Amino acid sequence: MNSIFHRVSIRKYKVRPVEREKIMQVLKAGMQAPSAGNQQPWEFYVVTDRDKIRELSKTSPYAGCAELAPVVIVPVYRKEGIIFPIYAQIDMAIAQENIWLEADALGLGGVWLGIAPLNERMDAVGKILDLPTDKAAYSLFPMGYPAESRIQQDRFDESRIHFCN
Ligand SMILES: Cc1cc2nc3c(=O)[nH]c(=O)nc-3n(C[C@H](O)[C@H](O)[C@H](O)COP(=O)(O)O)c2cc1C
Numbered sequence: 397m398n399s400i401f402h403r404v405s406i407r408k409y410k411v412r413p414v415e416r417e418k419i420m421q422v423l424k425a426g427m428q429a430p431s432a433g434n435q436q437p438w439e440f441y442v443v444t445d446r447d448k449i450r451e452l453s454k455t456s457p458y459a460g461c462a463e464l465a466p467v468v469i470v471p472v473y474r475k476e477g478i479i480f481p482i483y484a485q486i487d488m489a490i491a492q493e494n495i496w497l498e499a500d501a502l503g504l505g506g507v508w509l510g511i512a513p514l515n516e517r518m519d520a521v522g523k524i525l526d527l528p529t530d531k532a533a534y535s536l537f538p539m540g541y542p543a544e545s546r547i548q549q550d551r552f553d554e555s556r557i558h559f560c561n
Contacts, residue, residue: 399498399500399501400497401548403497404547405507406505406542407507407544409465409466409540409541409543410540410541410543411466412466412541414539418504419442419469421498422499422539423442423469424498425497426440426491426494426495429487429490429494431487432479432480432483432486433480433483435479435480437478437484438472438487438488438491439474441469441525442467444466448525449462449463449465449468449538452521453538455521455536456510456514456517456536458509459536461509462538465538465540466541467539469495470521470537471495471534471537472527473487473488473534475531475532476530488512492508493508503541504539504542508537509536509538510535511533512532521533
């Protein structure tokens with residue numbers, strides 16, 4: 397199965413915990429991402445505390461689906477001590493996509509909930525996780541065994557390809 401052509405946003409989850417080995421495998425995929433100057437700005441907070449998850453689900457108007465997830469992964473980046481801070485959010489996007497694809501490959505589902513670059517949301521997540529000032533929340537990724545299924549939309553559009561010979 398090629399997860400690029402299978403992954404969809406999953407916002408409903410079974411009431412079933414995700415095994416620690418699967419969480420670690422998903423995060424391994426995240427950390428395998430390329431980054432500018434190989435700076436690897438990431439750290440990952442793994443939240444299973446129900447109160448904290450509820451609070452996280454309120455940090456954006458579009459994060460409500462996180463509330464009932466068994467686990468929420470919060471990718472966070474270091475703002476200091478990295479080589480190219482301007483690329484940190486781009487690096488994080490690649491790591492987040494790797495996480496999403498690996499989750500799919502393991503039979504899990506999740507959805508990327510946008511936090512960065514919106515300062516208000518980043519601060520709200522940072523407060524809940526008690527992040528130090530040199531770390532910034534990038535996204536929320538509620539994850540679990542899917543309680544919904546969908547066929548991925550075909551987005552191939554040949555008119556967007558321009559060969560320059
Ligand atoms: C940067 C980014 C931010 C997103 N933020 C949200 C969000 O806040 N809430 C949400 O429900 N979905 C969010 N999504 C999921 C998109 O809505 C979803 O990926 C898109 O509709 C395509 O559907 P698919 O993932 O099933 O292919 C986000 C996706 C990306 C890439």
